[in-house]
Amino acid sequence: MGGAVAALVILVVLPLMSLLFGSVRGEQGLSLEHFAEVLTGRLYVTALKNSLMLGAWTGLFSTIIGLTLAWAVSRTDVPAKPLLQLTATLSYLSPPFLTAIAFTYLFSPNAGLINVLLRDVAGLPWLTFNIFSMPGLVLVTVMHTFPFVYLLAASALQSVDASYEEAAQILGAGKLRTAFAITAPLVAPAVLSGTLLGFVNAIALFGSQAIIGLPGRIVTLPTRIYALFDYPPEYGLASALSLVFVLITIVALYLQRAFLARRSYVTLAGKGARLALLRLGRWRFVLLGFGIVVFIVSILAPYATLIAVSFSKSWGLDFWKGLTLANYKFILFDYDVTRRAILNSLLLATLAASGAVLLGAVIGWIDLRTRIPGRRLLDYFALIPLGLPGIVMAVALIQFWLALPVALYGTLAILLLAYMGRYIPLGVRAANAALRQVDPSLEESAQILGASWLTTMREVTLPLIRPGLFAGWLLVFVPVIQELSASILLFSSSSITLAVAIYNLYETGYIEPVAALAMINMVIVSAAIWLATRIGGGRILGRGDAAHHAAPGTGT
Amino acid sequence: MAGITIRGLSKRFGADDGSLAAVADLDLDIKDNQFVTLLGPSGCGKTTTLRLIAGYITPDSGTIEVAGRRLSSPQAVVPPAERGMGMVFQNYAVWPHKTVFENVVFGLKLRKLASAAARQKVADMLALVNLGGLEQRYPAELSGGQQQRVALARSLVVEPGILLLDEPLSNLDAKLRERMRTELKQLQRRTGITFVYVTHDQAEALALSDQVAVISGGRLQQYGTPFGVYAHPANRMVADFMGLVNLVPGRIRDTRSGLASVELAPDLTVAIAGIDGLAVGEPVDVAIRPENISLAPAPDPETLAKVTLGKVTNHVFLGNLSEYEVALPSGPVLRVQTHPLQQFKLGEPVAITIDATQCSAFPRIR
Numbered sequence: 069m070g071g072a073v074a075a076l077v078i079l080v081v082l083p084l085m086s087l088l089f090g091s092v093r094g095e096q097g098l099s100l101e102h103f104a105e106v107l108t109g110r111l112y113v114t115a116l117k118n119s120l121m122l123g124a125w126t127g128l129f130s131t132i133i134g135l136t137l138a139w140a141v142s143r144t145d146v147p148a149k150p151l152l153q154l155t156a157t158l159s160y161l162s163p164p165f166l167t168a169i170a171f172t173y174l175f176s177p178n179a180g181l182i183n184v185l186l187r188d189v190a191g192l193p194w195l196t197f198n199i200f201s202m203p204g205l206v207l208v209t210v211m212h213t214f215p216f217v218y219l220l221a222a223s224a225l226q227s228v229d230a231s232y233e234e235a236a237q238i239l240g241a242g243k244l245r246t247a248f249a250i251t252a253p254l255v256a257p258a259v260l261s262g263t264l265l266g267f268v269n270a271i272a273l274f275g276s277q278a279i280i281g282l283p284g285r286i287v288t289l290p291t292r293i294y295a296l297f298d299y300p301p302e303y304g305l306a307s308a309l310s311l312v313f314v315l316i317t318i319v320a321l322y323l324q325r326a327f328l329a330r331r332s333y334v335t336l337a338g339k340g341a342r343l344a345l346l347r348l349g350r351w352r353f354v355l356l357g358f359g360i361v362v363f364i365v366s367i368l369a370p371y372a373t374l375i376a377v378s379f380s381k382s383w384g385l386d387f388w389k390g391l392t393l394a395n396y397k398f399i400l401f402d403y404d405v406t407r408r409a410i411l412n413s414l415l416l417a418t419l420a421a422s423g424a425v426l427l428g429a430v431i432g433w434i435d436l437r438t439r440i441p442g443r444r445l446l447d448y449f450a451l452i453p454l455g456l457p458g459i460v461m462a463v464a465l466i467q468f469w470l471a472l473p474v475a476l477y478g479t480l481a482i483l484l485l486a487y488m489g490r491y492i493p494l495g496v497r498a499a500n501a502a503l504r505q506v507d508p509s510l511e512e513s514a515q516i517l518g519a520s521w522l523t524t525m526r527e528v529t530l531p532l533i534r535p536g537l538f539a540g541w542l543l544v545f546v547p548v549i550q551e552l553s554a555s556i557l558l559f560s561s562s563s564i565t566l567a568v569a570i571y572n573l574y575e576t577g578y579i580e581p582v583a584a585l586a587m588i589n590m591v592i593v594s595a596a597i598w599l600a601t602r603i604g605g606g607r608i609l610g611r612g613d614a615a616h617h618a619a620p621g622t623g624t
Numbered sequence: 625m626a627g628i629t630i631r632g633l634s635k636r637f638g639a640d641d642g643s644l645a646a647v648a649d650l651d652l653d654i655k656d657n658q659f660v661t662l663l664g665p666s667g668c669g670k671t672t673t674l675r676l677i678a679g680y681i682t683p684d685s686g687t688i689e690v691a692g693r694r695l696s697s698p699q700a701v702v703p704p705a706e707r708g709m710g711m712v713f714q715n716y717a718v719w720p721h722k723t724v725f726e727n728v729v730f731g732l733k734l735r736k737l738a739s740a741a742a743r744q745k746v747a748d749m750l751a752l753v754n755l756g757g758l759e760q761r762y763p764a765e766l767s768g769g770q771q772q773r774v775a776l777a778r779s780l781v782v783e784p785g786i787l788l789l790d791e792p793l794s795n796l797d798a799k800l801r802e803r804m805r806t807e808l809k810q811l812q813r814r815t816g817i818t819f820v821y822v823t824h825d826q827a828e829a830l831a832l833s834d835q836v837a838v839i840s841g842g843r844l845q846q847y848g849t850p851f852g853v854y855a856h857p858a859n860r861m862v863a864d865f866m867g868l869v870n871l872v873p874g875r876i877r878d879t880r881s882g883l884a885s886v887e888l889a890p891d892l893t894v895a896i897a898g899i900d901g902l903a904v905g906e907p908v909d910v911a912i913r914p915e916n917i918s919l920a921p922a923p924d925p926e927t928l929a930k931v932t933l934g935k936v937t938n939h940v941f942l943g944n945l946s947e948y949e950v951a952l953p954s955g956p957v958l959r960v961q962t963h964p965l966q967q968f969k970l971g972e973p974v975a976i977t978i979d980a981t982q983c984s985a986f987p988r989i990r
Contacts, residue, residue: 509717513775515704516678516711517731517782527730531721 072430076449079489083464084452090467091307102308112309115292118202118281119271120316122288125206126213126270127263133210133362134217134266135259140359142225145345146352148359155363160215161593162367163550165275165567166586168208169574170370172279173377173583175199181373184385200284208280209270211366216269217262220328224258225251243346257327264324268317272457274553275571289313290459290553297557303467310460318455371590377583395584405561406585409569413549414592416480416565420487421544425537427488428495432503433529437511450496453489458553461490466557478560486554491544498540502533542600546593566592626691626785626818628654628677633686635672646672648842650686654835659812659819661829664839665865670822673839674788677820678711679704690786710779710817714791716771718763724750724774725759731782749781752811769800776808780815789821793828805831826866830854838862860986863911870912870958873988876904886910886985889954892932894980907988914961916982919948922973931975934958936968950974 092098106112134156140146141153174182175197183196198204228251236246274290281288287295289309296306348355377383381390399406428450434440435447453461465486469476476482506529514524552567559568566589573582633650647669654660662670675681677688679701688696695702704711719727725746732742750756753773763771772792779787792808793801809832812819823829829836830850838845838853838861846858857863860871874888879902883895886908894910902908922933934950937957941947941964948960948968958976968974 507715507717509713509715510719512678512680512704513711513713513717513778514719514730515680516707516709517778518705518708518734519730520705523734528719532719 072427072434072446075427076431076446076492079485079492080449080452083461083468083489084456086468086471087307087310087460087464090303091311093304102304103312105305106309106312111287112292115287115289115309116312118286119289119313121202122205122209122277123267123271125202126209127267129206129210130214130217130266130270131259131263134214134262135221136355137214137359137362138218138221138225140355142222143346144348144352144355146348146355146359148356151363152359155359155367156215156218159211159362159366160219161546161597162212162370163275163552163567163589164209164212164273165279165552165571166374166550166589167211167366167370168276168279169570169582169586170373170377171199171204171208173373173383173579174369175204176283179384181383181385189385198284200280200286202284202286204284205276205280205286207365208276209273211370212273212276213266213270214362214366216265217259220258220262220265221255224255228254257329261324261327264320264327268320268324271313272317272459272553274459274556275567278556278571279574290457293459293463294556303463306463307467310463313457313460314455317457321455374583374586374590377580378587380580383579395580396588399581399585399588403581405564406569406573406581408562409564409566410588410592412480412483412563413566416483416487417545417548419484420491420548421541423484423488424491424495424544425498425540426495427492428497428499428540429503429533429537431496432499436500436503437508447496451493453491454493456490458486458490458551458555459557461486462554462557465489465554477558478563480563483555483558483563483565486558487544487548487551490551490554491548494543495540498536498543499533502536502540503529505536506532538600542596545596545600549592549596550589627656627658628652628786628818628820629687629689630654630673630677631687631689633673633676633688634684635669635676635681636684637672645669645842647676647683650839650842650844652837652844652847654818654820656818657816658834659809659821659832660835660837661821661823661833662837662839663823663826663829663865664845666824668824668839669842670824670839671790672842674711674790674820674822677786678709678788679707708782708784709786709788710782710784711788712772712775712779712790712792714794716763716768716775716792716795718771718774718778720763722762723759724755724761724763724766727763727774728777728781731778735782745781746777749777752780753777753807768796769804772796772804776811780811780817784817786818786820789819791823792821794823794825801828808832830866838865840865855982857911857984860909860911860989863984863986868914868959868961870914870917871909872912872956872958874908874910874985876902876906876908876985878904884985889932889952889956892952892954892976892978894978894983896980896983896985902985902987908985909988911984911986912958912978913982914947914959916979917950917958917960918977918979919950919960919962919966919968920975920977921968922975932977933973934976936970936972936974939968939970948974950976952976 091102092100094101137152137156141149146152172180174180177183177196177198177200180199186195187193199208232254233246233250236250237243241249271289274294277286277288277291278294280286281291289312293306293309293313296302296309376387378395379391379393380387381392381394400410401407431446431450435443456464465482466477469482476485510528510532511524514528519527550567551565552571555565555568556571559565564572566585570582570585570589573585630650630652633647634645635647636645650673662673664670672681676683676696679696682701683696683698685698687694690707695707719730722730728746728749729742732745737745746759747756750759753776755770755773755777758766758770763774766774775792789808793804796804805828808819821829821832833850835847836850836853837847840861846853846862853862854866857866863869864871872888874886877885877887877893879885883897884902885893885895887893888910896910923931932952934952936948937951938949939946944964946962946964946966948962949957950960951957960976
């Protein structure tokens, strides 16, 4: 208990407090000058406007794409549903800054391959597309955020039992009327909640906003905060701007929770919901075509491009004439910075995932299995980082640790703290979900047979929650490997990470090695997913499920 | 083997003044080798009582002693692991990641029994509960009834003095429930272990128990043999909970040598025994079970004076018996159960006879 509290205080509470303090610390004593500056200064107001605009457009297009795909998969007879589901899953997993980099290879105004093709080969200059623009930024971001709407909308659509719709139809409502009067209101809260999640995630992405936005002179909140750390660093302004950022995020997340809470009546029908699939006739191929376009834009094009670039000597129209492994050799063997970055990221991701899940398990256990006063509070504290964009976390950590005599800044340790702090909510959620599946009576029956607390944990609780903890571990490991938003402010040349190395290489114009490093990143992520499903999944998972079904409830 | 003595036991849930008493001032003596049922509607506090006996919960006041040893008091609670009891949960709580053998042998391992001896004991116990040959199965590969028996075997193999059972049959289908009921009863007789059994099913309680403790609102309402509790309920709640009952308003006309004459209708008076503290003229409710009322065809008008007449207003055929609703001329309607061959028509006048020895009277609640 004490350990968990201390960990949360150090990881989350104290850094946040130093952020608050830093934002009101003026030349002499407390002052609101930083807030005045960030709320009126042209640079900051523009960044705020751009962020909100980016979030709004991304939210809108995420909803259009996510809802369409979710509806197609859940309620129609569209063919190739697995492909559509895969598209959403992969888009969710693939880091948006890699998509952004891939798109610059294709659509940068002068050298982008497709732009060159259109202008110089096809002679259609009016068809070229400049990726370094707001539409370009929205495009790249949407490819990462539409899965939020997809996942929430699909689960809501799948839980609307056909009998609700049939009840409307027998009263005389047509199909369209039913869709608008019955189905739409039932799933609207879930869809809106997905939209807001898309919004929150979109505005927090440093990588794509730096890669696409900065060349196009579109400065947003994360890139503006980043710029404030150019020498001399403006801690006060960065803190104030960070808090404005947090406020937007928290308001959106609050609305999201409120919408999601209203969803409860959809799940009443439970898993057994009977679904009526709409027969679309020829239209189903139109829908499939739409899905395929999304697949091409979000998965196929970026990854095919990255693979092609990673093997080419020089990226351009005739790249296929000079295929080579030199890029891989360079980043893996010749260039010590990238090699170090890969090892650092592997180490940090392993430690952060283990730490977050372990801490999550302790917090979850305290919350669900004890009656210690204040256990709810512990749970809430562990959820705070959900409202903190990565770069804000970094600003908070820098100020907190710079104020202490411990020289943590620029070490792997501060990165580890940032990752654990950022992803502790995922650890807590995974552990919570796993523990909820284990009925307390399973532990109690070990106790009454004479088992001590330790024996009960070792023999009963841990084996049963292991699959859930593995899933949680993976859920933290994958984003940490490719974390950029917080790392970009916290790294040093010795503690450089994979994502930072990719970004830096890109910034310095090493086009081809960047792609090779991006591919290494994808290999690591795929290997982690494969490994975790092999170890954590399978038989144990099946039995864990059975435990859930065999333990339907508690007594009176 | 051991008896349980509970004195003044109370437990409230919720932190503040708005807290709810789950168990209030409970006194209960459970004798050695008995099958005792804690019976009551859901939320009555019976499961809380069981969990207090098991040591999962600390009482707010009162004590629990087993064989003279104090196990629970507000100051100190011997943890479940050191009580030497067994418990079978409503959801069985069979560990899904362990085989049948591993589940059952768990308690023996904790007791450091040599593995050959443990193996033998597990085999014997599994044979006793008809699970021989299923040692290597996982719970997910067993039916609900089989899982239930694994839970039983796991609890019994360590030879507890007391076995606590929390609605162990409520997740089984009706036929299996009846069979397991018989098996449980036989098991208790064979092992001589004290069984404390929680249920909300009065039929189950009547069929299984040596003693039934009826609990409602956290309080003990009545403690006695199944017949005693059924035939002579201590109050309205018990009468109502133990099965179908007519609660007919009446008034005490006079009391003589332990019998009270209660007038239910102008021409219907019953003499009821054992109603202390009720005064003449007091309004009461009389509890009459449907099977203690008999109906007969209305006799000739000449002999009418001696019988009470009612009118059949409804009839439900239930297979092994028939249920009639009979309206008295003064208003009240009685539910009556008769042999299915005894048939009356709707609207037909019938003569009513009530077996007063099986009736009880309670003060009317205003």
